[in-house]
Amino acid sequence: MAGIDHRVAVATRKMGDIPNFVWFAWECLDDADGGVMLTGCVSSGLVTKGKRKGRPRYDGERKRVVVTDAEWLAEKERFERETGKCSECGGDGKVLVRWDHIAGTTYGACFQCKGTGSLPGLTVTGSTDVEGIATATESGTDSTPGASDCTALTDS
Numbered sequence: 001m002a003g004i005d006h007r008v009a010v011a012t013r014k015m016g017d018i019p020n021f022v023w024f025a026w027e028c029l030d031d032a033d034g035g036v037m038l039t040g041c042v043s044s045g046l047v048t049k050g051k052r053k054g055r056p057r058y059d060g061e062r063k064r065v066v067v068t069d070a071e072w073l074a075e076k077e078r079f080e081r082e083t084g085k086c087s088e089c090g091g092d093g094k095v096l097v098r099w100d101h102i103a104g105t106t107y108g109a110c111f112q113c114k115g116t117g118s119l120p121g122l123t124v125t126g127s128t129d130v131e132g133i134a135t136a137t138e139s140g141t142d143s144t145p146g147a148s149d150c151t152a153l154t155d156s
């Protein structure tokens with residue numbers, strides 16, 4: 001599962017568990033917090049004919065959710081603590097580096113875990129309260145996001 005989209009995980013949690021909800025667009029926001037806006041809707045089912053056959057119909061009422069960079073970083077941290085796996089590659093040590101129509105998909109060693117799939121010194125706390133993601137943005141402001149996050153996890 002190379003390249004997990006933790007933003008989608010945050011957005012889905014904010015939206016709640018809506019049956020048949022599908023995300024179909026995202027765009028970078030140009031504000032100080034960074035962040036991405038995801039747009040989705042409840043799908044009435046799959047397209048049964050034509051070029052888009054087999055893909056969801058995006059015909060429900062559109063809903064939008066903003067995921068800030070702070071929330072995204074908090075989600076990555078939560079993922080690592082809960083699963084004990086590297087958040088970049090999802091634990092398989094591989095990330096997508098290249099794709100073309102002849103060679104197909106090429107994977108390389110994950111830059112964060114050096115291809116091991118796990119992070120040294122990571123303290124796994126198991127499943128955490130998912131409500132914590134809402135407050136994580138406030139409590140996370142006093143720490144500087146970045147490469148030091150991995151080692152900071154061992155302090156808790």
Ligand SMILES: [Zn+2]
Nearest residue numbers: 086089110113
């Ligand atoms: Zn990794």
